Amino acid sequence: MKRAFAVLFIILAVVTHGSAQSYLKTDIGIKTSIEDTDYEIQFFSPSIVRVLKSPEKSCFTKESLSVIKRPQKTDIDVRLDGKDLILESDELLVTLNMNNGTVSFETSTGKPLLSEKESSAEFTKFIDAGNETYSVSQSFELEKDEAIYGLGILQNGKMVQRDIEVHMVQNNTQDFVPFFQSNKGYGLFWDNYSPTTFSDNKEQTSFSSEVGDGIDYYFMYGKNADGVVAQMRELTGQVPMFPLWTYGYWQSRERYKSQDELVGVVHKYRELGVPLDGIILDWRYWGNNYLWNAMEFLNEEFYNPQKMINDVHNMNAHMIISIWNSFGPHTKPYRELDSINALFDFKTWPESGSFKWPPNPDYPSGVRVYDAYNPAARDIYWKYLNKGIFSLGMDGWWIDSSEPDHFDPKPSDFDNQTYLGSFRKVRNAYPLMTVGGVYKHQREVTSDKRVFILTRSVFAGQQRYGANTWSGDVVASWDALRKQISNGLNLSLCGVPYYNSDIGGFFLWDYQNPLQNADYRELYARWIQFGAFCPMMRSHGTDAPREIYQFGKKGEPIYDAIEKYINLRYSLLPYIYSTSWDVSKNQSTMMRALVMDFPNDKKALNIDDQYLFGKSILVCPVTERMYNENGQADFSTVKERELYLPAGTRWIDFWTGEMLEGGQIITRETPLDIMPLYVKAGSIIPIGPDVQYAEEKPWDNLEIRIYEGADGEFTLYEDENDNYNYEKGMYSTIKFSWEDENKTLTISDRNGSFPGMLAERKFNILIVKPGKMNKMDAEKYDKTIIYKGKRVSVKL
Structure with a gap:
């Protein structure tokens, strides 16, 4: 001692x-x-x-x-x-x-x-x-x-x-x-x-x-x-890879009321030849509110859910489904969770057992939120989700109300006891726990299907659980559209890289007859342009359906603008998927606030309506009405948007090939189908084939665009698109390097391999210039290379 x-x-x-x-x-x-x-x-x-x-x-x-x-x-x-x-x-x-x-x-x-x-x-x-x-x-x-x-x-x-x-x-x-x-x-x-x-x-x-x-x-x-x-x-926590198909176009609404209606939407897109990768089924497929979130198809309009999912898959599309963190009193999960004291007692959605609005307090729904902090409760949650839905072949999850909804909170509500103490003590981490529970359980079931979760709320660390957060039920307006930009950028700067918003806004309270309202139609077209440059491109909302054919037909301005950006999204899939690998492998960020790439440019630090998508494309959404005059759409005059080109590099107009010096404010014409896009000098961007869904065609004939003015490089990433074999090293990368002074492109040896990898392919090289900036305008490529996995260097 x-x-x-x-x-x-x-x-x-x-x-x-x-x-x-x-x-x-x-x-x-x-x-x-x-x-x-x-x-x-x-x-x-x-x-x-x-x-x-x-x-x-x-x-x-x-x-x-x-x-x-x-x-x-x-x-x-x-x-x-x-x-x-x-x-x-x-x-x-x-x-x-x-x-x-x-x-x-x-x-x-x-x-x-x-x-x-x-x-x-x-x-x-x-x-x-x-x-x-x-x-x-x-x-x-x-x-x-x-x-x-x-x-x-x-x-x-x-x-x-x-x-x-x-x-x-x-x-x-x-x-x-x-x-x-x-x-x-x-x-x-x-x-x-x-x-x-x-x-x-x-x-x-x-x-x-x-x-x-x-x-x-x-x-x-x-x-x-x-x-x-x-x-x-x-x-x-690090960020797992999403499947390639999640980066295609997604259609949703509140809500598809039958399986025939949902399958019919996918069929209509295929009939129109408009690309689509995903369809989303919102609430009430379980029936009435007393059966809330039963994790079974109890609504008679969904008479054969296995056939519904198979029909979607047979059209080469994917499907995700709305699930909640609360249960109605007549459901099996409710009874089992209640038996272990894993249900909270506070006011949540839906408030009434009746579908009528406003809610009828004489008939409370009895719906209660489950204790996602409790591992046994998370086990029960997954048991019913797996048996009732995942086993049918569902591709992913839309975890709604993952905050969760908590209406008219009283101090005593926060006294609810969770597995980890009072609800007050752990309240803000709820989304982390419920999203994490689904991710971990699905990973235990299979490694053949990557987890994909769309969710309404987020907390620090949630990026490790295969989740993409959307910005909630925003009310459609031009101001709301602009706010979604800084929303996504600030979330990304927290280390959480996957974000999206309801294209067109969820509620349309400010619009009468929105599908015939010129202002809303213009707003929707501009929102879909922004959505094309978010980690998930997803149309959704209530008060009016949002499918492309609701906005007219081919040859009409709004329809054509929507279709143009859906197609543009698909052409950029090799760039987007490679960027997603950079996010997972190198801790990068997809939606990049200007401070990330231009920290020394003081003019760029507080810009809230521009950003880089990946490390090459400067996105400048149009967030003010331009073509709605007195309630009428007038496209006779071309309007403009003012924007800032960050200093320290030159910028090439994506649409025209014109090169401009950075460090200046410019105005850019913005007809209805143009959102200003600029590519950083020295960028190399792969352009994919015309497709109806992400995996329709192999990337065996890619266009490789070179934007002159600086040295640059790009790494093309490929794998099996939807499993976790990449975690075992089963993927390949091909590095492209551009030396601007001597106009030399070097394609390095391919690193890695995976089942189904292309042994040989074409790379069609295009140096972007005014009048020759994309495959539609180029009479011929500057060079076509047959690439077999070995280093190639070519002077252009």
Whole structure:
């Protein structure tokens, strides 16, 4: 005993260095106490640091729901310099003021990054559903002109998230991720799942959460936006590949009322020759509201669900189906979940057992949300989903109301007990848990079909579960269209790369007879142009159907504009699928805010209506009406849109081949069928064949477009399109490199292989120039190469 005491004394003597304050060095950082607060600083890597604070002797520990990375032993130097305890890795200097407990972060060269506001950690005693805990808050000091991004989907139309206050409780159209990143190259993740307020003003930037046994946040230094995204994914999970077919065009509506109607829509698209890869079945296929989400086809209009799915598949299309996180009282899942006390008691959708609107409170539906935090409840959920739907060959899931819906919330609602404590304590992580449950269970059943989940809500880490988040039931307007752009960009900057919105807006409350309304028809055409350059291109909504033939016929302006962008989407599939591999393999991002590629261009940092799709295509959606005059469509005059070409490169007009210098504001003509698109000089873009669905034709005769003006490269990725063999290395890549000065294209040796891989193919090389910028205008290609997997270099 005396010897152990002597060793402890020596340790403390070493770490105090004569200071009145002491600390303990651990394998991953330090522990100490200052006044009445315990501190722990943990290095997860040389550039990722976790900061923990809690009331003294409270023994705060937490298993994160979002963070799956474990701290790794990192070489750090720990030293006291006066009042400052300094922890230094190869990438970061973390300083803890031993007098007041303030933590600050600098680069290894001493460049300031972020500092806590002095004495700003707050612990306020709080009784949470009968348990003594705390409300917690931490404030930081940002530079005056610093730009920050992230926080999820806010529907506020802002790119830079400064000078705002947001109360974060997941809801239909707002998805909250308590994370932001700075144009200074760092990110901060506030790891708390309770209702949280984010506030930024002239005095401070803070997170304040209703429930927390301690303060828990992660600081990461990625040097740039891509680096921060990569570190957030390193912390919370990497992104699996989606099947190729998910990148085609998707048709949906609220709702197809019979299997004949749904199959008929697919048939109509095939008859018209308009490409389509997916059809979505919305709610009520289970019957009445007391059978809500029964995970069975109990509606007599869906008389043979196996035939319905087979009919869709026989037309070379795919199908996903609406599932919810709640169950009606007459369903089998409800009864089994209730038997293990895994149903919550609060007001959710639908409110009434009757279909009539408004809901009749005399006939409550009795629908209850299930406890997705409970692993046994997730098992039950999947058991019925697998037996009733997945076993029929369903291709994917539309998890609606994954927040979940919680109407007129009362404080007592949050006292509902989950498997992990009160609902209040874990409320915002609900979508992560329910989406994760479906993903994990399907992966256990089969590796032959990739998981694809379309879902309405998101939390940090959800990117690891094969999910694409849509922005909720937005009300259609030009303003709403514009807001969907910054929504997707800020979510992507949180490390969650897959996003889409209801093309055309969900509700059409502001439009009478929308399909005959010139303003709405123009809005829909512009929204579908934007949708063609999102990770998922999906038309959906209520109040009016959205199929292409609802907007006229071939030869009419709206129809032709819609068809043009669906076809354009399919021609870009080799580019899109290769970009998706870059997202999974290299932690890249598909919808790229301009800060990602032009961090030094101050004019680009706060642009909320332009972005890069992949690393080559600048997308400039039209978000104002141009051709609706007094309720009539007037296409006689060509209108214009003002846009900014970021500095540091030249840009080639996708439609004309004209080259322009970056760093300038220009105006671009925007007839109804033109959304301004510019390609970065030095880009190489593969163009796929004309198809009716994604896998109709092999990529054995690709057009390879070269955009001159700079050196560049592109890696073409291919695999079996829909299984997890790529995780075993069964895929191939072909790297294209362009040397601009000597006009030389080099196609490298193919790396890798997979079953069904093309042994030989044509690459039709086209140098884009005015009057010769695509396969429709080119009289001939600059070069056609027969490629057999070996290096080819050609001077053009």
